[in-house]
Amino acid sequence: MKSLNGYPRFDPNPSAEVGVRILRAAGVPFALAGRVAVWTYVPPEGHVFTKDVDFAVPYGYAEAIEDAAREAGYETSRLSIGGVGLRKGDIAVDFVDRHPHASALFADAVAAARTGGRRAGDGEAEAPVVPRRHLLVMKLIPREPDDERDVVELLKTMGADEYREARGLVEKHLGFLGVEHLDALARRIGHAGVEPRYGK
Numbered sequence: 503m504k505s506l507n508g509y510p511r512f513d514p515n516p517s518a519e520v521g522v523r524i525l526r527a528a529g530v531p532f533a534l535a536g537r538v539a540v541w542t543y544v545p546p547e548g549h550v551f552t553k554d555v556d557f558a559v560p561y562g563y564a565e566a567i568e569d570a571a572r573e574a575g576y577e578t579s580r581l582s583i584g585g586v587g588l589r590k591g592d593i594a595v596d597f598v599d600r601h602p603h604a605s606a607l608f609a610d611a612v613a614a615a616r617t618g619g620r621r622a623g624d625g626e627a628e629a630p631v632v633p634r635r636h637l638l639v640m641k642l643i644p645r646e647p648d649d650e651r652d653v654v655e656l657l658k659t660m661g662a663d664e665y666r667e668a669r670g671l672v673e674k675h676l677g678f679l680g681v682e683h684l685d686a687l688a689r690r691i692g693h694a695g696v697e698p699r700y701g702k
Contacts, residue, residue: 513592514538517555519627520576520588521595528570530563533615534622534629535598535640540652542622543634548655550648554594558612558632558640559585561605567597604643607675611636634660635668639675642683653687665695
């Protein structure tokens, strides 16, 4: 994976390479997700620090990932958000399926990434990247300040038409409250795709 400027401490490249190698050995469909995926869409000044590399995977592959990781000499643990985590020295990878609450979103994102679109990395470490619209929905789930900042940075790169498409995806996977949250963040930056809330 190509290095990204402006990142102070964590080099995502070794972790990404390990993650891709394990996923391919396990025969698991996947796409780069999380903050490193956000970096591929936003300029360096919009990068927020991260300490790991995330891959989105469909639900049902945890055991295959664990087996492939053990074969490669890594121990794993189950993630409370759904999926499998791997930590060893400077290697930090999460294989996230968000089961049971958002597993459909993660499966949709992986399928969309694999049918075309952005890719990151080189050679054997190349990975499809979660589409920007799906990534925005994923980043709305935690409601943490850094994740909201990622949402705002993604919104800055979206035109009005893509915003409306993303809004539909939010409604599908997160419902009315997710749409309200997205619209509030979009209004905060005066995004052209969101209708103003008059009288507020």
